[in-house]
Amino acid sequence: MSLKTLFLLIIAFLMPVLASAAAVSTPYSTSTIVYPASQPGTAGTRYPVPTLNSSDSTTWGWRCTVTGGIGLTFGGNSPFSKDGCLHTRILQGGQWVQIDSSLRAANPLQPYHTRAYTLRTRLKDALSYGRHIFFQGRTASQESAFLADSVNPELTAVSSGLTQLVTDMQAVTGLASYYSGQIAWAAPRFTAAAGSIVSLGTSVDSTELANLRNIQIALEIATEALDAEPGSRVLSMIAYDSTNQLFVIFGGDHLDFQRNDLWVFNPAIPRWEQRHAVNGPCPRADHFLTTADSGRIKLTGGYGGATYTYNHIGPDIWYYDVANNTWIKPASATAYPTDMRTYRGGNLAPEFQMSGTKPNAAANETFLAGIPSNTWVNMNPPVRGPGHRDWGSLAYDAANDMIYTYSGGHVAYNGTDVL
Secondary structure, three states: OOOOHHHHHHHHHHHHHHHHHOOOOOOEEEEEEOOOOOOOOOOOOOOHHHHHOOOOOEEEEEEEEEOOOOOEEEEEOOOOOOOOOOOOOEOOOOEEEHHHHHHOOOOOOOOHHHHHHHHHHHHHHHHHHHHHHHHHHOOHHHHHHHHHHHHHHHHHHHHHHHHHHHHHHHOOOOOOOOHHHHHHHHHHHHHHHHHOOOOOOOOOOOOHHHHHHHHHHHHHHHOOOOOOOOOOOOOEEEEOOOOEEEEEEEEOOOOEEEEEEEEEEOOOOOOOEEOOOOOOOOOEOOOOOOOOOOOOEEOOOOOOOOOOEEOOOOOOOEEEEOOOOOEEEEOOOOEEEEOOOOOOOHHHHHHHOOOOOOOOHHHHHHHHHHHOOOOOOOOOOOOOOOOOOOOOOEEEEOOOOOEEEEOOOOOOOOOOOOO
């Protein structure tokens, strides 16, 4: 290989690295931009869909390397991960090493996190059964029997399980201040969730299901506080504060909601710690999080909101004081409670699908019996989803051994044909 060829190869290798460093230039660290964030635009305007890099084995993940050989990777999705999420990796001896298992082994709150997550899953399943019987449109006696057998006992068990969890956590002594602080933060939220879970009685309605979903969300947020690493997310840039020698991560997208929580990672221990500021920026993802000056992190841009589309948050600049755990907001900005979520709403929310008249199976069967063959008939559903049909539907006709697929626009097209 000639020197000229070698020189060109070196330049070709360094160009994307140099471009990434220039895009988020900081005096202490470099966040590798695998998927470049868009420059901040006017709040509320359309945000371009984040870029994908098909040559990379991860989707929308970030890593931050620091002069001296330390680094952190967190966030993103991967087809090679058991749960689809990219967990904590640190740079050791020039190699990226995954350490989430050892972090959890060293976390004294991990058994309580496991219990809380199990209760959260039972609540989620009970809510799913409640939605199921709502859409079945059965008779009053059938619905009452189903609730008594499959839903109400689970709700009672989850409520009592949360109460016992709080009792057991508060009885633990000798914990480091961070862990006792996390218990103090999470315990009242578990208690509130336990007190809010009530039986659905003999008939379920959409308001009760909406309340259960809000309880589930609150329970999930409290549960994450007991884990050894932040909850899963994508498009969340990592910054490094050299003054306090901590990595910082804020917000990100869970793909059904955006976050505004904040965690710091201490590579010397190593350990993640969640921070609970009084207030802070709104939930967002694909934002710029960079080192500003001694002990402060700068945040700007990103997308968020509860709509179907990606929308710019805006160019406002926030600063996070790492040592004092405080956000410094621009005069024109609105401060939000921290550790909250912004879910995609409108016709994407489960509650939207239950906002119409409750289904009646018997009346619907009578209607279906009168439909002529091979003819489109408008069913006039009580609510309608997006008109552009982002997702196609499949149905199996057992009588004729046929599978029918209707339209679909995501990776296909919008149409009205039946295949």
